[in-house]
Amino acid sequence: MKFIVSIVFFLGTFQILAQRPFYYVSSQDTVLLDTTTFRNVGVFGKPHTSFNLGNEGTPMHPLVMDQDFFMRGAYTYLAFQSLKENRRYSVFKPVTEANYVTGSKLEQHFNIYHTQNFNAKSNFSIGFNKINAPGYYNNQATNNSHLSANAYGSGIGKRNYTFDFNIQYANLLSALNGGMVYDTAFIDDVNELRDRKLLEINLQNASQQLKYWKIDLTHSLDVFSKKDTINERGQTLSVFQNMAVMSKQRDFYDSILNPIFYNQIFNDSNITNDVLTYYQYSTDLGVNYKLSQKYKASLASGIKPSLNIFNQASVDTTVFDLHGFLNFWYQYEKLNIALQSEYLLNDIYVDNDFHLNGEFSYLMNSKNKFSSQIQMKRERVALDIQNYESNNAKWSNTFEKQSQNFFEIQYEHQDKLKKYVSVNYLDLKNPIFFSYDARPDQVLGFGQVIQSKTGISGDLSKRWYLQGDVVYQYFGGYNVFRMPNWFTQAKIEYQFKTFKKKLDLCLGMNIVFYSKYKSKEFDPVSGQFYINSDQEVGNYPFADVYLKGRIQRATFFVMSTHPHEGLLGYNYFLLPNYTALDRVIRVGVSWMFLN
Numbered sequence: 001m002k003f004i005v006s007i008v009f010f011l012g013t014f015q016i017l018a019q020r021p022f023y024y025v026s027s028q029d030t031v032l033l034d035t036t037t038f039r040n041v042g043v044f045g046k047p048h049t050s051f052n053l054g055n056e057g058t059p060m061h062p063l064v065m066d067q068d069f070f071m072r073g074a075y076t077y078l079a080f081q082s083l084k085e086n087r088r089y090s091v092f093k094p095v096t097e098a099n100y101v102t103g104s105k106l107e108q109h110f111n112i113y114h115t116q117n118f119n120a121k122s123n124f125s126i127g128f129n130k131i132n133a134p135g136y137y138n139n140q141a142t143n144n145s146h147l148s149a150n151a152y153g154s155g156i157g158k159r160n161y162t163f164d165f166n167i168q169y170a171n172l173l174s175a176l177n178g179g180m181v182y183d184t185a186f187i188d189d190v191n192e193l194r195d196r197k198l199l200e201i202n203l204q205n206a207s208q209q210l211k212y213w214k215i216d217l218t219h220s221l222d223v224f225s226k227k228d229t230i231n232e233r234g235q236t237l238s239v240f241q242n243m244a245v246m247s248k249q250r251d252f253y254d255s256i257l258n259p260i261f262y263n264q265i266f267n268d269s270n271i272t273n274d275v276l277t278y279y280q281y282s283t284d285l286g287v288n289y290k291l292s293q294k295y296k297a298s299l300a301s302g303i304k305p306s307l308n309i310f311n312q313a314s315v316d317t318t319v320f321d322l323h324g325f326l327n328f329w330y331q332y333e334k335l336n337i338a339l340q341s342e343y344l345l346n347d348i349y350v351d352n353d354f355h356l357n358g359e360f361s362y363l364m365n366s367k368n369k370f371s372s373q374i375q376m377k378r379e380r381v382a383l384d385i386q387n388y389e390s391n392n393a394k395w396s397n398t399f400e401k402q403s404q405n406f407f408e409i410q411y412e413h414q415d416k417l418k419k420y421v422s423v424n425y426l427d428l429k430n431p432i433f434f435s436y437d438a439r440p441d442q443v444l445g446f447g448q449v450i451q452s453k454t455g456i457s458g459d460l461s462k463r464w465y466l467q468g469d470v471v472y473q474y475f476g477g478y479n480v481f482r483m484p485n486w487f488t489q490a491k492i493e494y495q496f497k498t499f500k501k502k503l504d505l506c507l508g509m510n511i512v513f514y515s516k517y518k519s520k521e522f523d524p525v526s527g528q529f530y531i532n533s534d535q536e537v538g539n540y541p542f543a544d545v546y547l548k549g550r551i552q553r554a555t556f557f558v559m560s561t562h563p564h565e566g567l568l569g570y571n572y573f574l575l576p577n578y579t580a581l582d583r584v585i586r587v588g589v590s591w592m593f594l595n
Contacts, residue, residue: 022095024087024115024354033095035553035592048489048512051574053522054581056107057131057142058174059208061529061575063514064471064487065426067375067406086150086166089125094595101588105581107133109588116595122153126541135526136196136581139177139204146170160238163219173250176252176524178202178261179577186579187570196579202261202284204526206254206272216244218289223473227292235291240300242284249277252390252525262525264436267391275312276391281304286325296468301325306344314389315394322346335362353379367414372594375406385432385440390523399442402430417466424451436521448476465493465508482531484538486515493548506543506548513541519575536574542580553592560585 022033049064083169089095094116101109113127129146146593149167156162180186181200220240227234254272257265286302310316321344328339337360354377361371381399388395426449435441455469471487494509501568516539520529546559565583572580 022091024089030032053578055140056133056137057144086148088152089123091117096593098125099590104585109330121155124151137177138201141175160222166218168214174208176206176208178524183577205256208527209251213251214246218242233292238288244282246280251275262392265393272391277311279309288561297330300327310383314387315383336361371411373410378403395439400430417456419452419456431480434528436532438530443478446477447480463495467491482520484514484517487512504550508546511541512545514538521576533575540572555590557588
């Protein structure tokens with residue numbers, strides 16, 4: 001559904017933004033490329049609002065609830081992947097940016113992108129991202145690759161033809177060691193026991209490979225257009241289509257099985273090689289009516305047929321779905337309203353799948369903005385959650401559909417500092433989760449989350465920059481989410497010039513702290529975080545201390561992560577059997593070329 005809103009937004013704003021160089025459109029927001037400041041210098045790896053297994057590129061779990069985690073969607077928990085977002089750039093010169101980061105534990109991050117406009121109405125972009133890290137434990141290496149490309153054109157020809165073409169490819173390879181056998185050995189204040197390479201792990205040879213690729217084309221053509229070229233008022237009727245091909249695959253491999261670790265061994269006691277694949281072929285067909293008067297509005301409707309193919313030992317199924325959708329967008333002066341709806345027309349169940357999403361924003365004045373969002377959905381359970389069969393896991397379930405309600409209000413004040421406060425409520429009926437035996441389970445009831453957030457960011461003066469966020473989360477009903485109640489993050493930076501004011505430097509510190517909570521554990525067999533114990537983690541601060549520099553469009557940084565290692569003891573864990581990383585020094589360089 002998002003692509004329709006994106007088209008409406010892009011068409012509605014392109015003429016206004018056409019004269020602004022070096023920007024991109026992402027999630028309906030216009031972002032200027034940063035060519036002068038320290039913002040985003042040294043940003044890499046996972047976000048602070050999530051944790052991984054102690055090594056960059058390994059599976060992640062959020063600390064702060066978001067909608068994507070709250071209800072992951074109609075497909076699979078077993079091959080969930082976070083992907084890079086394609087961006088629609090607009091630049092008056094070709095832009096190429098390359099970034100390289102290396103760490104004292106031999107980790108390496110590399111990414112590069114190139115974008116250029118063919119003319120004022122069309123652009124092409126391509127990007128490549130790579131993470132290669134040996135890990136801190138035995139058998140913890142990661143080798144991840146992302147490739148993305150995007151091309152778009154707008155207002156081409158007399159019929160105002162518009163297209164948006166995207167390619168995404170990801171190959172995520174992670175060694176899965178099953179965690180430490182005795183994690184208490186790490187807490188002992190003996191140096192050799194804190195050497196992760198000497199600690200005994202559960203799995204010496206297990207790994208997970210996630211593959212994803214998708215090709216999609218969205219295009220539209222005006223069949224009727226009547227506009228006043230002077231004031232841009234008029235109406236347009238267009239037809240649009242989206243064609244997409246997508247594939248997901250998960251392969252769990254272990255060459256030497258540990259019978260003490262695996263709860264079940266069904267077929268082969270020597271080796272495990274379980275593969276699950278999913279293919280989808282889909283298209284959207286619809287019409288879009290746009291009206292531009294004192295206000296701007298659009299109404300889009302159509303159908304979305306899709307063919308879904310599941311291949312696994314016990315899931316070898318082809319499912320045909322037919323959705324209908326209806327979207328509405330309205331803008332008048334400082335008011336913006338967007339409504340999207342989707343309904344599964346050929347559902348064999350009594351309770352049909354549907355998605356409803358509404359967004360409202362009002363710019364009260366140049367400094368104050370109010371926004372709200374409402375989302376309601378009901379979705380059937382993914383087939384591989386209902387039935388699955390592998391060498392080390394089997395289940396056959398009959399689960400009820402999940403229903404979700406989400407409500408959020410937010411207030412922003414932009415002055416010298418940007419300040420915001422928001423409150424949201426999430427309600428999930430019949431939540432599905434991975435339970436004590438690392439198998440999917442469902443409770444027939446409700447799980448709720450009430451989340452409040454507040455934050456501040458901006459320049460305190462010409463030299464001082466501050467950013468801070470505080471999140472409080474209350475979990476009611478069935479708490480199958482397992483996240484901390486409190487999460488805080490604070491960043492402060494001091495900027496100055498040296499070498500006859502030709503070199504900009506910045507000293508900074510970022511601190512993350514979250515309250516103690518009962519954590520999930522990680523199951524390599526399914527690649528999922530599951531509820532297995534009441535062991536608690538958290539109540540420990542993590543910090544980054546760094547120096548950043550900039551000379552024209554070349555930037556660099558030196559960062560010490562977890563510099564206080566050992567000062568507060570060694571009882572710091574990301575989750576049971578996985579300790580947080582040691583003190584690590586990272587160095588990164590970035591160069592932006594404007595050809």
